[in-house]
Amino acid sequence: MKRRGRLAALRDHRLAVLLAGAALLCAGRVRVPFGESLFFTRAEAPLPVARDCERCHQEVYREWEDSLHARAWRSDAFQHATSGGRAEECLGCHASGPLVAGEPPALRSAHREEGVTCTSCHLAPGAAGSRLAMRGPVARSSPVEVHPVIEEDPTYRSSELCGTCHRGAFAEWERAAAPEGGEKETCQGCHMPAVRRKVESVHEEHAYSRLFVALERTEDLRRHAFAVPEDAAEHVDVTADRDGPTRVRVTLGNRLPHALPTGSFGRRQLAVAAAWPGGERQTLVVDAPARALAPGEVRSVTLELPPEARGLPLRVELRRFEHARGGWSAIAAAAVPRAPAHE
DSSP, X not given: OHXXXXXXXXXXXXXXHHHHHHHHHOSSOEXXXXXXXXXXXXXXXSSOOHHHHHTTOHHHHHHHHTSTTTTXXXXXXXXXXXXXXXXXXXXXXXXXXXXXXXXXXXXXXXXXXXXXXXXXXXXXXXXXXXXXXXXXXSOOOSSEESSOEEXXXXXXXXXXXXXXXXXXXHHHHHHSOOOTTSOOOOXXXXXXXXXXXXXXXXXXXXXXXXXXXXXXXXXXXXXXXXXXXXXXXXXXXXXXXXXXXXXXXXXXXXOSSSOBSOOSSSOOOEEEEEEETTEEEEEEEEOSGGGSBOTTOEEEEEEEOOGGGTTSOEEEEEEEEETTTTEEEEEEEEXXXXXXTTO
């Protein structure tokens, strides 16, 4: 094993030297000879796997690896809801092959456990005369080309890309009014936080990685987190006031550009919970997608509290059921003013 590791390191070193020399000698773009066989493992399937992309894009890979996209196929919730991946209408979005404009996502034939992976969104097989042509939002800045890149594709800055699978949320986004004096935030704007970095990142196990990264320019890009943003509470209004000794009236406002909660499938629920020292009571506000808070909607709900909560300090939380985790998480909260002394 050690000898094999030394041979691999030597091969990487020689490759780095060759590429460096080629980049210095040529003013134009350098296509890596045998790049597809050197950098991609395709013996088991016609598509590369995410680990192949990690060689040059490790930061992006690690972000994706922790995301719901990476668990889209293998999550317990999905497997249970689809009877082990047998509900055909759901499969294309949970283990999708390369996306084709205007067509629904197609289920890929292999490596489905990777869920929505690099090739789902970025591979454009057959384009630029290569089975490994990739699409992206920025132009190539390195003179070294491991695979062709279809440069500056505007699709990657548009909510329409996400709407390929998230059709319900995209339809809500399209119907939502733009904020006064501004534009609606795109899906990427909220769920893929902005970052300034290079497209490629250094991978310590591959010597050529440093060369590739050194030759690139820094770009305005986005993290591949695909998660609920940390500032989501800033777009959800929660106010609460007492409506008698044992009642609290809670008002909710949705300033997101889609329904709350969004999505068309699974358990889509919102609840309001009032907590006091030694107790808590939770009431459902949304029990199905059709009852979700629409963009711009304001809704009120009254919580009936038990006698033991009378006169105690109260805190109210708006909670969303996270089907991927199987539990509730707080979106926003508000303190309730103390009751008058005479109550």
